[in-house]
Amino acid sequence: MNGPLLIRGGRVIDPGRGGDDVADVLVSAGRIEAVGRNIPAGDGTRVIDAAGKIVAPGLIDLHTHLREPGQEDLETVASGAMAAAAGGFTAVCAMPNTDPVTDNQAAVGFIVSQAQRAGKARVYPIGAVSLGQKGQQLAEFGELVGAGAVAVSDDGKPVVSSHLMRTALEYAKTFGIPVADHCEDPTLAQGGAMHEGIVSTRLGLKGVPAAAEEIMVARDIILAELTGGHVHLCHMSTRGSVELIRRAKDRGLRVTAEACPHHFSLTHERCEGYDTNAKMNPPLREPADREAIREALRDGTIDAIATDHAPHHYDAKEREFDDAPNGIIGLETALGLAITELVEPGLLTLPELVRRMSTTPARIFNLPGGTLTVGGPADVVVFDPGAEWEVRPEAFHSKSRNTPFTGRRLRGRADLTIVRGEVVFERA
Amino acid sequence: MTALGKDLVGLEPLSAEQIRLILDTAEPFKEVSERAIKKVPALRGKTIVNLFFEASTRTRISFEFAEKRLSADTVNVAASGSSVSKGETLVDTAKNLEAMRIDMVVIRHGASGAAQFLGQRIASNVINAGDGKHEHPTQALLDLLTLRDRFGRIEGLKVAICGDVLHSRVARSNIWGLTKLGAQVAVCGPATLMPRDIESLGVTVIPRIEDAIAWADALNVLRLQLERMTAGFIPSLREYNRVFGVTSERLARAPRDLLILHPGPMNRGVEIDSDVADGPHAVILPQVTNGVAVRMAVLYLLAGGAPGPGQAMGGEER
Numbered sequence: 149m150n151g152p153l154l155i156r157g158g159r160v161i162d163p164g165r166g167g168d169d170v171a172d173v174l175v176s177a178g179r180i181e182a183v184g185r186n187i188p189a190g191d192g193t194r195v196i197d198a199a200g201k202i203v204a205p206g207l208i209d210l211h212t213h214l215r216e217p218g219q220e221d222l223e224t225v226a227s228g229a230m231a232a233a234a235g236g237f238t239a240v241c242a243m244p245n246t247d248p249v250t251d252n253q254a255a256v257g258f259i260v261s262q263a264q265r266a267g268k269a270r271v272y273p274i275g276a277v278s279l280g281q282k283g284q285q286l287a288e289f290g291e292l293v294g295a296g297a298v299a300v301s302d303d304g305k306p307v308v309s310s311h312l313m314r315t316a317l318e319y320a321k322t323f324g325i326p327v328a329d330h331c332e333d334p335t336l337a338q339g340g341a342m343h344e345g346i347v348s349t350r351l352g353l354k355g356v357p358a359a360a361e362e363i364m365v366a367r368d369i370i371l372a373e374l375t376g377g378h379v380h381l382c383h384m385s386t387r388g389s390v391e392l393i394r395r396a397k398d399r400g401l402r403v404t405a406e407a408c409p410h411h412f413s414l415t416h417e418r419c420e421g422y423d424t425n426a427k428m429n430p431p432l433r434e435p436a437d438r439e440a441i442r443e444a445l446r447d448g449t450i451d452a453i454a455t456d457h458a459p460h461h462y463d464a465k466e467r468e469f470d471d472a473p474n475g476i477i478g479l480e481t482a483l484g485l486a487i488t489e490l491v492e493p494g495l496l497t498l499p500e501l502v503r504r505m506s507t508t509p510a511r512i513f514n515l516p517g518g519t520l521t522v523g524g525p526a527d528v529v530v531f532d533p534g535a536e537w538e539v540r541p542e543a544f545h546s547k548s549r550n551t552p553f554t555g556r557r558l559r560g561r562a563d564l565t566i567v568r569g570e571v572v573f574e575r576a
Numbered sequence: 577m578t579a580l581g582k583d584l585v586g587l588e589p590l591s592a593e594q595i596r597l598i599l600d601t602a603e604p605f606k607e608v609s610e611r612a613i614k615k616v617p618a619l620r621g622k623t624i625v626n627l628f629f630e631a632s633t634r635t636r637i638s639f640e641f642a643e644k645r646l647s648a649d650t651v652n653v654a655a656s657g658s659s660v661s662k663g664e665t666l667v668d669t670a671k672n673l674e675a676m677r678i679d680m681v682v683i684r685h686g687a688s689g690a691a692q693f694l695g696q697r698i699a700s701n702v703i704n705a706g707d708g709k710h711e712h713p714t715q716a717l718l719d720l721l722t723l724r725d726r727f728g729r730i731e732g733l734k735v736a737i738c739g740d741v742l743h744s745r746v747a748r749s750n751i752w753g754l755t756k757l758g759a760q761v762a763v764c765g766p767a768t769l770m771p772r773d774i775e776s777l778g779v780t781v782i783p784r785i786e787d788a789i790a791w792a793d794a795l796n797v798l799r800l801q802l803e804r805m806t807a808g809f810i811p812s813l814r815e816y817n818r819v820f821g822v823t824s825e826r827l828a829r830a831p832r833d834l835l836i837l838h839p840g841p842m843n844r845g846v847e848i849d850s851d852v853a854d855g856p857h858a859v860i861l862p863q864v865t866n867g868v869a870v871r872m873a874v875l876y877l878l879a880g881g882a883p884g885p886g887q888a889m890g891g892e893e894r
Contacts, residue, residue, distance in 0.1 A: 344772050345772055345773055346772070346773040346776045348771075348772070349771035349772055349773055349774055349776070349777070350588070350748075350776075350777065351688055351689065351710060352688035352689075352707070352708050352709035352710030352711070352745060352748060353688050353689070353708075353709070353710075354709075355772060357772075421692070422688070422689030422692060422693060463665070466665075466667060467665065467666070467667075468666060468685070468687035468689060468690050468693060469687065469688065469689045469693075470686075470687040470688065470708070471687060
């Protein structure tokens, strides 16, 4: 273990306590030791100059694909945890669509131990809702949680059966975990390669209508009301979904939601030219959808920003659009996109951004962190919101390079990431 | 760079001038196919690969005739029985062909965007012979040439494209070509087979076939793929014919004689009745004849041939 760290002179933003002031943060033995002005540096304390930078609780990603076990050539727990740290994340939640599926306590335990071995960002496994993500028999939530799972989800395979979703929401209440759902009616979405609209018509690609998402959002909200369970809606992408969530929250239902940087940054026009790095599920939508997502992040209808980091090998994307896999990597661009697309235009303040990317995600999945409370875990990010940089995938720590943002100039990136009091990433 | 650029992936990227150039270039090539010795030396020494990932009779043969009548050396590759069926990617297939030093690839593929994808990755000229539901530019060009033959113009013509527009690359290419040349275009068919926001392409939707017939100067009747019924887009072929079929009874009520086009192959008794297909206003076989001429024009122009193919026209035996 390293000695104490004194992060000096940064603007300390802590939505958990409501703080936003220039201060010093002293970290010792894995904990926040003190936050205040003019904290003296003791012997053996490393002093980090954070003047002009933001010091905040580390970012937490509720939606990450780490590909281990099963597809270690795309990403491993270690490479993903390193990419996360480089992106300012101190914790990521790993989706269970591994091979084999993370649907039992041994599989959860494996990911936990791989994350401990890597020693970078924390990795919290998400267990499967159903055995093998097959949508039939409930997985053993109790054992999953006992081994370290923080939520359950069948991830890219939506829980089609309303009965299964109902029982999952009910059973999950016992363990105080949310059921995270990928909202998609498979009969409407089947064979779709992009959003159904003007662009899909022009390109001759089968579209996925916004209704495919909204039907499941509506169902999940109705089941949340029926069961009193906590449903977490993954990667919301349409204005209709936003409207449904807004009404559900007005009625006080236990519904939380996340949105991805690509859905508040890009639209379906990005698919022109059949660029497979613009292929994802849910697909990039229309400008009015993007505006609705931005507004929902502003007013809190959507609670959190999550990456849906989905690594793919370059030659899997080097294909006909119909045959290319869905998804893009996002851990190392999320903060820059959020600052460039949401903070710079004045939609979110920096404290609100930290809330959407750290404090609220911690609350939704009931995780440690998300605050700089004295005595709490020392998971801290130091970032420069004004730093301008160009997205160069070859410099990423992720094993994969599939991003539509190559060459894009962004503002804001992490300079230093501290997990459990240890510096796990420091920009050279 | 040629007058058309490196590739022909669709009519959407072409200007009206480029489309007219192809049609004008096709005119003298029509005559080549009427000669006793149907061959000119324009593409002598060029190697062309016809890479067909989907079954095709008419388009493949038409391209092959066009190539041979221009004296090119051609190789046909069908997806089944090739390395493609062993899991080779499209890029690898094309790069291997290119390593054998070819000049052009004519590609038919089930995935929208496949021709553009290929064109961006190999140096050879790529001609789209149909990619998924995207475009089939040479089909639209032969339709345009046939319309121009009969009406003497495209501008101001009212053309209704009827049937399964949703799944049709022929429809999309026709919409681009016709609207660029100043025609008015309507689409007509069951709402289940109309793409979302099709009006954004500059066309009018006419829901009923009777109204389309009353409005149009020409009908381009699309083939109804028989599997659309099992996929739930229409209840039955019988009902489709009853509600949307182009029948002589319906045509008899039109205020004027309509020219009838069909890209083939036809489902007689489904989207078009036999007496219409075989009737005096159908130009389905002239379309096929024109297909060879427009494909010769496209091949000639992409190979760098000068507009106005005078010197290319000398027969080998002259």
